[in-house]
Amino acid sequence: MRVAIIGTGYVGLVSGTCFAEIGHSVTCVDKDEGKIAGLHKGKLPIYEPGLDEMVRTNAEAGRLSFTTDLTAAVSTAEVVFIAVGTPARAADGQADLSYVFAATREIARAMQGYTVVVTKSTVPVGTGDAIERIIRRENPTATVSVVSNPEFLREGAAVDDFMKPDRVVVGSNSQQARAMMAELYRPLTGNASPILFAGRRTAELIKYTANAFLATKITFINEIANLCEAVGADVREVANGIGLDNRIGGKFLQPGPGYGGSCFPKDTLALLRTAQDHGITLRLVEDTVAVNDARKRAMARKVMEAMGGSVEGLTVAVLGLTFKPDTDDMRESPSLSLIDALQRGGATVRAHDPVGTEQARRYLDDVEFLGDPYDCVEGADVIVLMTEWDSLRRLDLRRIRGLVRQPVFVDLRNAYRSDVVERFGFRFTGIGLGAEQTTPNGHELPARLEEPSMLPVFNGLAGQSEPHPSPIVA
Known part of the structure; x- marks a missing residue:
């Protein structure tokens, strides 16, 4: 044809x-x-x-x-x-x-x-x-x-x-x-x-609905990641545990710094405007947009917390700039919010991306772009992994340890295992990786929960609960 x-x-x-x-x-x-x-x-x-x-x-x-x-x-x-x-x-x-x-x-x-x-x-x-x-x-x-x-x-x-x-x-x-x-x-x-x-209108709505649902799924697991950090759980295992349910599925359950790109941010907003034009409230989509925007801003605070509360006068090496691997697309990338907040916090930012540098220059000022990740981290006080490119998932950590000024590694994609990074002398921060607490006999103990015999459990009826009859153990 x-x-x-x-x-x-x-x-x-x-x-x-x-x-x-x-x-x-x-x-x-x-x-x-x-x-x-x-x-x-x-x-x-x-x-x-x-x-x-x-x-x-x-x-x-x-x-x-x-x-x-x-x-x-x-x-x-x-x-x-x-x-x-x-x-x-x-x-x-x-x-x-x-x-x-x-x-x-x-x-x-x-x-x-x-x-x-x-x-x-x-x-x-x-x-x-x-x-x-x-x-x-x-x-x-x-x-x-x-x-x-x-x-x-x-x-x-x-x-x-x-x-x-x-x-x-x-x-x-x-x-x-x-x-x-x-x-x-x-x-x-x-x-x-x-x-x-x-029908033509149905097809038009299918596209927006699909993207809004996927954006909501990403945002949901990011909120669960916050809860995992608070209670001492591992979001990766939580995501795997729910993703094995074929009603849920494991795709788009990878926690990170928020969604970006050319589709999800634009399409969720357009869907909201369409709904508003017809007098319909899409509360879940509204919350998805708001939570995702807040999450992007929160990532800089996570880096600052890893450095004791401030990045003023420090050098931050940002590895990966595009909103996801295998694209040069910088539109609505979480790295933009992160770098802006770090610079406002007084940090000097150096950055590396395998293919996105040319596009990134259009969005970012006062950033030193390096063509090699090892050049980027040299003399840095903290490394921040923003995009999980294959080349950035296989870094020589021993070599990097000898290049940085301070051994702090913030992985906002959970591309690395904490024990592996820490083995090379780094202080590691990931996403949704709460510190597990254990009892003397090795059983996991939920953080901040007391008198487990009185914890409520739902009996299957909405809004009704009854005391748990026995202490909770693993």
């Missing part, structure tokens, strides 16, 4: 390249002449493992091309994807649809013959209706179906996610459009991955 992709950002470039990989003829369009010129030379505007080679091979095969000429690309396409940015508006957090609507107007004027126009960008419920109205207004004679096809790509694993999807969501009530979308995705869904056909 002939496909046009409008936008060569993260979603557009990955989607266009993967469609070419499965045999379609794809033209990716962008107004940014510099981006297109770079893509012609094989220079990608984003970092995504495996994508550069896939772009090269499909471009050489003639299945993938890049242009600034939207009219030429759309006029010959059967399916046109809108994959432009929808950043959160500073004023209210709602998704900024100006790029979507601008692309829609150009698409409407360029269309020839029946065309399926697909929203790949993450957009609020009802955006598809607005796109259809714009097309009808700009080109009253157009034969078009507007479809919602949300993406579910994880940065750092996007190629694999596209090629082996859990599901493909298609929002349209047009049987012709559904048939074309089924044919477009047939190489991926023929054997295993299902296509979920739904």
Whole structure:
């Protein structure tokens, strides 16, 4: 099939390249002449493992091309994807649809013959209706179906996610459009991955709901991590214990410094604004956003506590800057809040990231960026691991111990075992790792609990409890 992709950002470039990989003829369009010129030379505007080679091979095969000429690309396409940015508006957090609507107007004027126009960008419920109205207004004679096809790509694993999807969501009530979308995705869904056909508004809401749920799951385990530190429990074991329940699952139960990136912060806010516009309160999502923001700020306090309450005059080595490994994305990264707070606390910050330094320079001032993690930690008073890149999970701790000024290691991803780090003479701080207390016979004893025979236990009825009949032991 002939496909046009409008936008060569993260979603557009990955989607266009993967469609070419499965045999379609794809033209990716962008107004940014510099981006297109770079893509012609094989220079990608984003970092995504495996994508550069896939772009090269499909471009050489003639299945993938890049242009600034939207009219030429759309006029010959059967399916046109809108994959432009929808950043959160500073004023209210709602998704900024100006790029979507601008692309829609150009698409409407360029269309020839029946065309399926697909929203790949993450957009609020009802955006598809607005796109259809714009097309009808700009080109009253157009034969078009507007479809919602949300993406579910994880940065750092996007190629694999596209090629082996859990599901493909298609929002349209047009049987012709559904048939074309089924044919477009047939190489991926023929054997295993299902296509979920739904109404257009339902498909739009599926995307926001999925991201809000995952953000809530991350925030929940981060709050449990705080409780673990208070009561003397290990959040890793708690997460494993609940994750083995297949109703819960173990994914997104890794505690850390809070979620960031291009999706969760923006999409949770947009979902809240959509709900508010319709007079609906999403209290859980509201709390998720508030707790996550507070957690990012709290990470600097954790570093300060590890240094006795202050970092004034100290040098902090921050290892990892991007919001997660295998991406150069710095948007809403927890490292930004951490570094800002440390600098306001009087610290000098040095930083290293395997691929994110170029992007980080756009967000951070007065930070010394080092290309090697060992250069970064030399002379540091405290090391803070912010992103669990593979290269940062395998550091030579003996070598580092000889480089630092003070042996303090704060691991905000629990990438290292405390006993291993401490073996090399470091003072270690992790996430959700409370100090276990034990009785003389080796049984664990919950911290701060007295008279265990009087602890209440729930009898299964909400709000009702009865005294526990015997002392609690392990």
